[in-house]
Amino acid sequence: MQVSLSEAQQAIAAAISEAERIGTRMCIAILDSGANLKAFVRMEDAHLGCIDVATKKAKSACLFGMPSGEIGKLSQPSGPLFGIEHSNAGLITFPGGLPIVNRDGELIGAIGVSGSTVDNDLRVATVGAMAIGSTEVPEHPWRS
Amino acid sequence: MQVSLSEAQQAIAAAISEAERIGTRMCIAILDSGANLKAFVRMEDAHLGCIDVATKKAKSACLFGMPSGEIGKLSQPSGPLFGIEHSNAGLITFPGGLPIVNRDGELIGAIGVSGSTVDNDLRVATVGAMAIGSTEVPEHPWRS
Amino acid sequence: MQVSLSEAQQAIAAAISEAERIGTRMCIAILDSGANLKAFVRMEDAHLGCIDVATKKAKSACLFGMPSGEIGKLSQPSGPLFGIEHSNAGLITFPGGLPIVNRDGELIGAIGVSGSTVDNDLRVATVGAMAIGSTEVPEHPWRS
Amino acid sequence: MQVSLSEAQQAIAAAISEAERIGTRMCIAILDSGANLKAFVRMEDAHLGCIDVATKKAKSACLFGMPSGEIGKLSQPSGPLFGIEHSNAGLITFPGGLPIVNRDGELIGAIGVSGSTVDNDLRVATVGAMAIGSTEVPEHPWRS
Numbered sequence: 008m009q010v011s012l013s014e015a016q017q018a019i020a021a022a023i024s025e026a027e028r029i030g031t032r033m034c035i036a037i038l039d040s041g042a043n044l045k046a047f048v049r050m051e052d053a054h055l056g057c058i059d060v061a062t063k064k065a066k067s068a069c070l071f072g073m074p075s076g077e078i079g080k081l082s083q084p085s086g087p088l089f090g091i092e093h094s095n096a097g098l099i100t101f102p103g104g105l106p107i108v109n110r111d112g113e114l115i116g117a118i119g120v121s122g123s124t125v126d127n128d129l130r131v132a133t134v135g136a137m138a139i140g141s142t143e144v145p146e147h148p149w150r151s
Numbered sequence: 152m153q154v155s156l157s158e159a160q161q162a163i164a165a166a167i168s169e170a171e172r173i174g175t176r177m178c179i180a181i182l183d184s185g186a187n188l189k190a191f192v193r194m195e196d197a198h199l200g201c202i203d204v205a206t207k208k209a210k211s212a213c214l215f216g217m218p219s220g221e222i223g224k225l226s227q228p229s230g231p232l233f234g235i236e237h238s239n240a241g242l243i244t245f246p247g248g249l250p251i252v253n254r255d256g257e258l259i260g261a262i263g264v265s266g267s268t269v270d271n272d273l274r275v276a277t278v279g280a281m282a283i284g285s286t287e288v289p290e291h292p293w294r295s
Numbered sequence: 296m297q298v299s300l301s302e303a304q305q306a307i308a309a310a311i312s313e314a315e316r317i318g319t320r321m322c323i324a325i326l327d328s329g330a331n332l333k334a335f336v337r338m339e340d341a342h343l344g345c346i347d348v349a350t351k352k353a354k355s356a357c358l359f360g361m362p363s364g365e366i367g368k369l370s371q372p373s374g375p376l377f378g379i380e381h382s383n384a385g386l387i388t389f390p391g392g393l394p395i396v397n398r399d400g401e402l403i404g405a406i407g408v409s410g411s412t413v414d415n416d417l418r419v420a421t422v423g424a425m426a427i428g429s430t431e432v433p434e435h436p437w438r439s
Numbered sequence: 440m441q442v443s444l445s446e447a448q449q450a451i452a453a454a455i456s457e458a459e460r461i462g463t464r465m466c467i468a469i470l471d472s473g474a475n476l477k478a479f480v481r482m483e484d485a486h487l488g489c490i491d492v493a494t495k496k497a498k499s500a501c502l503f504g505m506p507s508g509e510i511g512k513l514s515q516p517s518g519p520l521f522g523i524e525h526s527n528a529g530l531i532t533f534p535g536g537l538p539i540v541n542r543d544g545e546l547i548g549a550i551g552v553s554g555s556t557v558d559n560d561l562r563v564a565t566v567g568a569m570a571i572g573s574t575e576v577p578e579h580p581w582r583s
Binding site: 216228229231233240 | 486487488489491492495511514515516524525529530531532533556557
Binding site: 055079093099100124125 | 357360382
């Protein structure tokens with residue numbers, strides 16, 4: 008089960024609304040569960056560097072089935088996954104990337120948001136993901 | 152002058168309509184005039200390989216201010232630009248990428264479409280670009 | 296609004312003067328606001344490794360609209376942006392990269408300097424940037 | 440023997456003069472004989488794609504001690520060097536890149552020009568190179 012274009016657009020619309028509500032300018036990327044880009048938007052005046060950060064946050068969340076920030080907790084110096092950012096042509100492991108799970112508990116894709124503080128990025132990503140599913144990946148089955 | 156998100160979304164909506172009308176499934180990328188991604192969508196069942204092809208077509212059109220297919224005419228074996236595809240981290244030089252020019256004659260970005268035949272790709276890219284501007288880059292001034 | 300070649304050359308000339316005054320050998324890169332290279336020089340005997348460091352410092356400052364060293368404060372282990380260097384094909388987040396802002400408060404590009412201590416790099420970058428603008432990115436509007 | 444910054448700047452100034460004289464907008468890159476960037480300029484309104492093309496032309500000329508266009512003659516389909524563009528992180532093998540040789544017959548660097556037709560690119564590159572040396576690489580010794 009993969010995120011549909013319609014769902015991706017719903018998630019993006021919800022994320023943009025929340026970003027505007029809190030006065031931020033975001034890049035928002037939606038990937039399917041194969042970590043392939045489904046939809047992307049860059050709001051006016053969002054930093055150019057956030058295009059790649061948003062996309063890599065979503066990729067990180069999708070590839071490992073967990074919020075990007077959770078990976079980051081494990082990838083600190085002396086942590087068990089230290090340096091995992093070097094894999095997969097580059098990960099971003101601070102908050103703002105979330106898996107998207109459907110009502111059957113299947114991973115259907117991921118959202119990545121970048122453009123403000125990590126707290127704001129995560130807030131906007133959460134609103135986007137929740138518009139079309141949840142962000143809790145069950146133990147099994149977790150992939151379509 | 153850069154393509155706005157609203158313009159990018161108009162161009163994508165027009166391109167999707169045309170793609171649906173002719174029964175194709177496309178990836179559609181919109182870049183600003185600095186060749187940075189502004190918006191992207193992948194229609195249902197579009198080939199995954201077209202994500203990068205559409206984006207690189209748009210990049211090629213933007214970076215050289217001409218349709219991607221025009222570059223391709225010059226880059227054939229024995230042609231003057233043979234092998235230009237090796238530049239800029241990879242170009243795609245068959246049709247489907249077009250510059251987008253505003254009414255003041257300024258390059259504001261580019262569109263790239265991939266997913267069907269190159270004729271169909273070019274048709275859909277043209278409809279997308281024409282929804283918000285033209286595709287003819289004037290001699291000067293051509294950049295915002 | 297993009298940095299002109301004349302402005303880029305002014306900034307480089309000022310930076311070279313300062314570098315010579317303090318007895319250092321620098322690489323100096325000027326990017327436009329789309330993070331595309333506008334001008335570059337490597338002074339005699341500057342380290343070869345500084346070509347890329349100077350360019351990536353400027354890219355970092357441009358892509359996120361802040362001094363490269365400010366990004367580095369946030370990207371330390373346990374910091375909110377830990378590992379952001381893995382984005383955008385590689386960032387350099389220690390001091391020496393600065394945004395360049397015109398008198399209308401618009402980001403017109405960035406300068407990156409590498410070749411000596413980070414204190415010296417930052418000093419030379421500051422002199423270069425101030426020769427043609429300021430380095431403070433306003434809240435809005437910040438991009439041409 | 441490496442190209443000095445002063446020589447690089449002379450070559451660039453001569454190239455810019457010639458580019459302006461013939462009404463073109465060029466990117467101009469000067470590398471040292473180790474194929475490392477020494478100086479670069481992008482004239483107003485030069486295509487962004489030419490930044491990398493100019494640099495790779497110079498790299499191609501430097502790495503193989505011959506004009507980029509001569510490599511291109513050998514790299515055509517069925518030619519002895521077919522596909523050499525895939526080496527060295529990407530070569531550009533059409534005209535516009537030239538080795539620069541000092542009066543002692545030593546390779547001191549290379550120039551790459553891109554922005555117009557290959558004939559114009561080559562003309563401007565030749566003027567740039569000849570301002571500080573010649574473009575004929577002797578059999579031996581050819582490297583400093």
